[in-house]
Each structure stands twice: as structure tokens, then as C-alpha cells.
Amino acid sequence: MHDEFQQRAYELIEAGRYIHGQGWAPATSGNFSARLGDGRIAITVSGRHKGELSLDDIMLIDAEGRSLDGRKPSAETLLHTSLYRRYPGVGAVLHPHTPSATLLSRFFLDELVLENYELLKALPGIDTHEIRIVIPIFPNDQNISRLALKVDEYIELHGDIYGYVLAGHGFYTWGASVKDALRHVEALEFLFDLEIRLHGGGKP
Numbered sequence: 161m162h163d164e165f166q167q168r169a170y171e172l173i174e175a176g177r178y179i180h181g182q183g184w185a186p187a188t189s190g191n192f193s194a195r196l197g198d199g200r201i202a203i204t205v206s207g208r209h210k211g212e213l214s215l216d217d218i219m220l221i222d223a224e225g226r227s228l229d230g231r232k233p234s235a236e237t238l239l240h241t242s243l244y245r246r247y248p249g250v251g252a253v254l255h256p257h258t259p260s261a262t263l264l265s266r267f268f269l270d271e272l273v274l275e276n277y278e279l280l281k282a283l284p285g286i287d288t289h290e291i292r293i294v295i296p297i298f299p300n301d302q303n304i305s306r307l308a309l310k311v312d313e314y315i316e317l318h319g320d321i322y323g324y325v326l327a328g329h330g331f332y333t334w335g336a337s338v339k340d341a342l343r344h345v346e347a348l349e350f351l352f353d354l355e356i357r358l359h360g361g362g363k364p
């Protein structure tokens with residue numbers, strides 16, 4: 161019987177294999193995390209290849225993002241912890257570097273509106289295509305704590321979001337479980353791709 165850390169870690173390993181297999185985490189890009197019942201967070205060690213993760217590539221941090229084993233967690237850890245802080249129901253955060261999310265900011269300035277897509281029903285609480293959701297696009301920033309603050313302030317001002325894009329970088333989305341978050345990755349990447357094509361881009 162695996163303990164909770166191992167169960168979440170294996171889910172992240174499997175998600176990483178799938179995400180990399182789709183071409184959504186090239187080289188060592190992307191990072192993934194899952195929250196445990198006691199508030200600690202299992203997260204990918206910084207710089208690891210996300211398609212070839214093993215148990216040793218997943219580590220534990222506290223809710224503030226501090227390493228609990230001396231290793232270096234993802235460079236983008238604070239983007240994960242601020243989402244867990246804001247959303248108590250969130251159990252997993254996934255950050256892929258998909259082609260469409262990376263290209264999106266070349267087509268849209270500071271937000272993407274998604275509406276009238278049946279696939280929006282893959283997102284939590286949505287049961288009709290007759291809905292309009294906004295995916296904010298933030299300028300990329302190497303200062304992750306400043307970026308995390310900017311995302312948090314946006315949510316405070318505009319209300320809940322399903323994910324966000326970092327310009328020329330990738331996107332973040334989350335869910336109650338790793339499985340839910342992965343469904344949101346797939347749905348959003350599909351819709352980003354459609355919007356790019358709709359606005360004159362070829363298949364990225």
C-alpha cells in the first residue's frame with residue numbers, strides 16, 4: 161500500500177509522461193504539483209526532464225514553498241503555492257509549455273476570450289457552450305514572486321479563472337486532482353490551438 165505522497169507522486173510521473181509525449185513539455189520545461197491532506201505539497205524537483213520522472217524527481221515542500229528535504233523545488237514553486245493558498249479545493253497544479261500557449265501572446269495581447277465551444281464543459285462548473293471565459297495573459301517574468309503576486313492580484317480583482325498564460329512561456333491550470341488538472345490542460349491546449357488557427361496562425 162503506497163502512502164499518500166507516493167500515490168500523488170506516481171500520478172505526477174504519469175501526467176509528466178503523457179504531457180511530454182504530447183510535445184507539451186520539451187527539454188526540461190514544465191512543472192507539476194499535488195497537495196497532500198496535511199497541506200504539504202509534492203512537486204517536481206527543478207530542472208528534471210518531465211517525461212522521464214521517477215519517484216526521486218518528486219519532492220515535498222511546505223505551503224510556503226520551502227523545501228522539506230534540502231533539494232531545490234521547481235523554480236516556479238511560488239506560482240503553485242499561491243494557487244493552493246487561494247483555492248482550498250485545488251489538489252493539483254500543472255504547468256506545461258505547450259506550443260499553442262507559448263505562441264498565444266503573439267496573437268493576443270493580454271487576454272484570450274473563449275466562448276461557444278462545447279469543450280468548455282471539460283472545465284469545472286461549466287455545463288453549456290453558451291458561456292464566455294477569459295484566460296489572462298501575463299508578461300513573462302523571471303521574478304517568480306512578483307509574477308505570483310500579479311496573478312493573485314488579477315484573481316482578486318477579476319474573480320476566479322480556470323488558468324492563465326505566461327507570454328512566450330506556457331500556461332498554468334489546476335484542478336481538484338491530477339486527473340482533473342490534466343483534463344483542463346488538454347481542453348485549454350485544444351482551444352488555444354483553435355483560436356490561433358482562427359486568427360491566422362497555422363498549426364503550431
Ligand SMILES: CSCCC(=O)C(=O)COP(=O)(O)O
Pocket residue numbers: 187188189190191204205206207208233234235236255
Ligand atoms: C528549460 S524551461 C525553463 C524553466 C521553466 O520555465 C520551467 O517550467 C521548468 O522549470 P523547473 O525549475 O520547474 O524545472
Ligand SMILES: [Zn+2]
Pocket residue numbers: 189190191236255257329330
Ligand atoms: Zn515554465
